[in-house]
Amino acid sequence: KNEVEQSPQNLTAQEGEFITINCSYSVGISALHWLQQHPGGGIVSLFMLSSGKKKHGRLIATINIQEKHSSLHITASHPRDSAVYICAVRSGGGGATNKLIFGTGTLLAVQP
Amino acid sequence: DSGVTQTPKHLITATGQRVTLRCSPRSGDLSVYWYQQSLDQGLQFLIQYYNGEERAKGNILERFSAQQFPDLHSELNLSSLELGDSALYFCASSATRTGTQYFGPGTRLLVL
Numbered sequence: 001k002n003e004v005e006q007s008p009q010n011l012t013a014q015e016g017e018f019i020t021i022n023c024s025y026s027v028g029i030s031a032l033h034w035l036q037q038h039p040g041g042g043i044v045s046l047f048m049l050s051s052g053k054k055k056h057g058r059l060i061a062t063i064n065i066q067e068k069h070s071s072l073h074i075t076a077s078h079p080r081d082s083a084v085y086i087c088a089v090r091s092g093g094g095g096a097t098n099k100l101i102f103g104t105g106t107l108l109a110v111q112p
Numbered sequence: 113d114s115g116v117t118q119t120p121k122h123l124i125t126a127t128g129q130r131v132t133l134r135c136s137p138r139s140g141d142l143s144v145y146w147y148q149q150s151l152d153q154g155l156q157f158l159i160q161y162y163n164g165e166e167r168a169k170g171n172i173l174e175r176f177s178a179q180q181f182p183d184l185h186s187e188l189n190l191s192s193l194e195l196g197d198s199a200l201y202f203c204a205s206s207a208t209r210t211g212t213q214y215f216g217p218g219t220r221l222l223v224l
Binding site: 030031033035041042043044045048086088090099100101102104105 | 114145154156157168200202204213215217218220
């Protein structure tokens with residue numbers, strides 16, 4: 001079983017829909033990252049969070065440390081949001097390491 | 113543009129050969145990370161350097177080695193290459209040992 005699980009693996013949405021991608025992890029973490037990988041391969045860091053909720057534009061990320069679960073929400077989705085979204089957790093005690101363990105990613109396609 | 117540069121962008125080589133991948137971090141970032149992304153394994157952490165010293169090691173093969181130089185650029189050396197080493201190799205950097213990571217565009221390695 002992977003230490004970081006994402007669901008769904010694939011997601012197709014219509015433009016304007018509200019989208020949720022889920023991430024569950026089984027290890028102790030000091031932070032969780034959401035990354036976006038475009039079709040060309042480039043990776044962009046969207047959020048790094050260790051508690052609560054963060055918002056950036058149409059993107060919202062939440063984390064529940066007790067339940068070992070995080071969600072990434074996209075409001076008013078647009079075709080340019082089409083990408084692979086990857087959840088990654090930073091294991092170990094804070095400050096000791098920044099080793100990331102990655103989920104397998106969620107391929108999102110937003111159709112016009 | 114993340115500010116992290118990687119060279120070369122593409123590399124085609126033969127089994128048994130040795131290659132060097134280069135990464136220049138964002139200006140001022142002290143930490144450099146190397147990741148491998150293959151079709152069957154997904155994204156995997158290889159190694160982290162902070163201000164010239166190795167900080168964390170992941171699933172890095174003994175045939176692979178890395179270093180961070182005094183000017184903070186880093187090189188990943190891959191030797192005795194095998195077909196299975198074909199992958200995208202990403203470098204990332206962060207200002208601190210545990211901060212948000214900024215990814216380079218990657219080097220696509222094809223071993224024939």
